[in-house]
Amino acid sequence: MHETSDAASHLAAPWHGLGRGLAYLVEHRWTLIRRTPVGAVVAAVVIPLVGCDTGPSFWFHKRASACPRPQAAQGVSGQFNQQQQEIRTFRQGGFRGDFFAQLELARRYEGQRAADKNLEDPVEAAVWYAMALANSGGYSPIAAYERRGGKDGPLSRFDDCRAFERHAAYGALDRLLSRMSTEEREKVRNRVIYILSTRGADGYRTLARMHDGYFGPFGEPSDNLQAIEAYGSAKRTGAPAALDLFRRNDVDAYLYNYLAVQTGDVSAYVMLKDFERSSPQRASYGGFVEAKAKRWIPPYEFYPPESPDSGVPHSDESDPSGEAREAALARLPELPFVHIGESLAYLRVIPSPLLDERMLSLNDAQTFQAMIGRPATGRLTGVEKVRAVQYAAVNGSSKAQLVLAVMYSEGVGVPRDYARAYHWYEEAERQGSAEAKYAMSTFFSLGLQGVADQDRAKAVVYQLDGALAGFKPSVWRLQQLLSQVSRPPRAVGEARAQPYAERDYR
Numbered sequence: 001m002h003e004t005s006d007a008a009s010h011l012a013a014p015w016h017g018l019g020r021g022l023a024y025l026v027e028h029r030w031t032l033i034r035r036t037p038v039g040a041v042v043a044a045v046v047i048p049l050v051g052c053d054t055g056p057s058f059w060f061h062k063r064a065s066a067c068p069r070p071q072a073a074q075g076v077s078g079q080f081n082q083q084q085q086e087i088r089t090f091r092q093g094g095f096r097g098d099f100f101a102q103l104e105l106a107r108r109y110e111g112q113r114a115a116d117k118n119l120e121d122p123v124e125a126a127v128w129y130a131m132a133l134a135n136s137g138g139y140s141p142i143a144a145y146e147r148r149g150g151k152d153g154p155l156s157r158f159d160d161c162r163a164f165e166r167h168a169a170y171g172a173l174d175r176l177l178s179r180m181s182t183e184e185r186e187k188v189r190n191r192v193i194y195i196l197s198t199r200g201a202d203g204y205r206t207l208a209r210m211h212d213g214y215f216g217p218f219g220e221p222s223d224n225l226q227a228i229e230a231y232g233s234a235k236r237t238g239a240p241a242a243l244d245l246f247r248r249n250d251v252d253a254y255l256y257n258y259l260a261v262q263t264g265d266v267s268a269y270v271m272l273k274d275f276e277r278s279s280p281q282r283a284s285y286g287g288f289v290e291a292k293a294k295r296w297i298p299p300y301e302f303y304p305p306e307s308p309d310s311g312v313p314h315s316d317e318s319d320p321s322g323e324a325r326e327a328a329l330a331r332l333p334e335l336p337f338v339h340i341g342e343s344l345a346y347l348r349v350i351p352s353p354l355l356d357e358r359m360l361s362l363n364d365a366q367t368f369q370a371m372i373g374r375p376a377t378g379r380l381t382g383v384e385k386v387r388a389v390q391y392a393a394v395n396g397s398s399k400a401q402l403v404l405a406v407m408y409s410e411g412v413g414v415p416r417d418y419a420r421a422y423h424w425y426e427e428a429e430r431q432g433s434a435e436a437k438y439a440m441s442t443f444f445s446l447g448l449q450g451v452a453d454q455d456r457a458k459a460v461v462y463q464l465d466g467a468l469a470g471f472k473p474s475v476w477r478l479q480q481l482l483s484q485v486s487r488p489p490r491a492v493g494e495a496r497a498q499p500y501a502e503r504d505y506r
Contacts, residue, residue, distance in 0.1 A: 066168070067161040069104055084312045087119070088373060094128060095195065095317035099137035102128045103165055110172065118310045122176050126188045129173040130245060131195060133218040134206055138166050139226070166226040174230075174239035189245060190299035197298040198318035201265030208256035208271070213248040214278070250282050254289045259296065263322075297420050301390050301404075315373025316387075324415040329382040332413045339403045340385050343392035344368060346400060386413040393424060401428035402436050 087108065093101025106128035107113075111120030132138055142159055177185060196203035209219030216227030232238020257275050260268035276283040299305075304314030341354035349368045354360055362378040369376045372387055380388070389407070392400035405424035408417045428436035 065161055065164065067100065067158070067165055069100065083115070083119070087312050088315055088317075091315055092317045094131065095198070095319070097135060097137065097199070099132055099135045099162070099165075102132040102135060103169065106132065106169070106172070110176070119308075119312060121308055121310070122180065123184055123187050123191075124308070124314065126173055126176040126180070127191045127195075129169045129176070130188065130192050130218065130242075132169050133166060133173065133220075133242075134192070134196070134210060136206075136220075138162050138169075139220045139224055163226060167229065170226055170230045170239045170242055173245075174242040177241035177245060185245065187305075191303065191305070194298045194300045194303055195318065197259075200322070201260045201263045201268045204256045204260035204263070205268060205271060208253050208260065208275075210246045211248055211256065212250075212253040212275075217243050217246070251285055251289060251292075254282060254285050255292055255296065258289050258293045262293065295419050295422075297417070297423050301394050302387065305394075313371070313373040317373075322415075324411075328411050328413055328415050329386075331411065332382050332385060334412050335385075335403075335407065339400075340380075340388050343388040343397065343400045343403075346392045346397045347371070347388070347395065349388075382413070389413075393427070396431075398428045398431040398433045398436070401425075401431070402433055405436070 090101045090105045090108065094105050106125045108116045108119055109121045109125035109128065111117045142156065193207065196207050206219050209215040214222060216222050216224050217230055220227050230239040230243060254275060257268065257272040261272050276286070303316040303318065308314055337357045338353060338355050344350045345353045350364050365378045365380050366376040368388060369384060372384070372391065374384060389400050389404050393404045401424045405421045405428065407413050408421035408424065410416065425436050
C-alpha cells in the first residue's frame with residue numbers, strides 16, 4: 001500500500017517532470033502491475049483486438065445509442081412553412097417505409113421538442129411508432145459478417161442502434177397507449193391497417209404476421225430481443241399496452257394472408273399455403289375467411305380520417321400502383337366533370353358546381369390541393385379528381401357517395417372493388433338517397449330472383465357473393481346510373497351564369 005501511494009505521489013508531483021515520471025514507471029512497473037485489477041489488464045488487451053465494428057450493446061447493452069436522425073427538409077415552398085414542409089417530407093418517407101422517417105414523425109407528433117408542441121397528437125404519434133415497429137427495416141440484420149465469437153448473429157453498430165431505437169419505440173408506444181381511451185386505441189389500429197393496406201401484398205403480409213401468434217407483437221421474428229423484452233418478466237414490466245394493440249387470432253392472420261394472395265403476389269400464395277399447413281384448425285377457416293375477404297374494406301377511404309388541430313394537415317402520401325390502378329385512372333374521362341365539380345362545391349372550394357374543368361380557376365385548384373396536402377400546381381391530376389369525390393363522400397355528401405359507389409362498381413378512377421361499392425351504396429342509402437336504394441335492390445341484385453325494385457332487399461346482403469360472381473357491368477350502365485344522379489350536362493355557354501344555382505348541395 002505504501003509503495004502504491006508512493007508511486008502516486010511521484011506521478012502527481014509537478015516538479016518531477018515528464019522524464020522522471022516515465023523513468024519511475026519503468027523502474028516500478030512490476031509493483032504497479034501487481035496492484036492493478038486483473039479486469040483492467042484484460043480489457044486493455046482484448047478491446048483493441050475486437051475492432052470498431054462491435055456495437056455498443058455487445059459490451060454495455062443499456063448504453064446503446066440512437067441512430068442518426070434523417071436530415072430535415074431543405075428550402076421552404078411558398079405554400080408551406082418550414083415545419084409543414086418537414087412534416088410532409090417525413091410523411092412521404094414514412095408512407096414509403098422509411099424506418100427512420102417513421103421514428104422522426106412519431107417524435108414530432110409526440111411533441112418532444114418545444115418547437116413541435118403545436119403538432120402534439122398522441123394518436124398520430126402512436127401510429128408512427130407502431131409503423132416503425134412493424135417495419136422490417138428496423139429488425140432485419142444488415143451486416144454481412146458475424147461478430148467475433150459467433151454470438152447474436154450478424155450484427156454491426158448500425159444493427160445495435162436500430163435495436164435501441166426499437167426498444168425505445170416499444171416504451172414510447174406503451175406509454176402513449178396506456179393513456180388512451182378505447183376509441184383512441186381503435187383509431188391508432190385503424191390508421192395502421194389503412195397505411196399497410198395501401199402497400200399491397202407487402203402490407204397485407206405484415207398485417208398477417210402482426211396477428212399471427214408465431215411471430216413477435218409487430219410481425220418481427222419471435223426470438224427478436226426487443227419483442228422478448230416487450231413481453232416482460234417477473235422482474236421487468238415490458239410493454240403490455242403495446243402488445244394489446246393487435247390481438248392475435250388465426251382468422252385475421254388468415255384473412256390478411258388471403259388478401260395478399262388476391263393481389264397476385266406469388267410469395268403471398270406460398271405463405272398462405274404454409275399458414276394452412278401449419279395446423280388443421282387453421283386450414284378449416286378457409287371458407288369463412290374467403291367470404292369475409294370479399295366484404296373486407298380498409299378502415300378509411302383515404303388518410304387522414306379527420307383534420308388535426310395543429311393546422312398542419314395529415315397528408316395522404318400513399319402511392320398504390322399497379323396495372324389495375326393505372327387502367328382505372330385511364331378511364332376517368334368517362335366520369336362527367338360535373339360530379340367532380342359538385343364535390344368541390346360541397347367542400348366549399350368553389351361557390352357552385354362547374355360542368356367543365358376549364359371553368360375551374362387556378363386559385364380554386366390550388367386551394368383544394370393545399371387542403372389535401374399535395375403540391376399546389378393549379379391543375380388537378382387524375383388522383384386529385386378522384387380524391388375530390390372521396391373527400392366529399394367521407395364528409396357526408398350522399399351524391400358523392402353514390403358517384404363513388406358507381407366508380408368502384410365500374411373501375412372508373414379507382415380499381416373495381418365490389419365490397420367498397422356496396423359500402424358506399426349503403427352509406428348513401430342511409431341518407432335517404434333514392435338512387436342508392438334502387439341500386440341496392442336492383443343494380444347489385446343482377447342475377448338474383450325475386451328481388452323487388454322498391455325494396456332494399458335483405459336477400460341482396462345474404463346472396464351478395466353469388467350476385468357479384470357473375471356481375472360484369474358495362475360503360476353504358478355507368479352512364480345510365482350517373483344520369484340518375486344529376487341532370488344531363490348542359491352546354492358550357494349556358495352554364496357560365498349560374499350552373500345548378502337553383503339546387504341545394506349541402
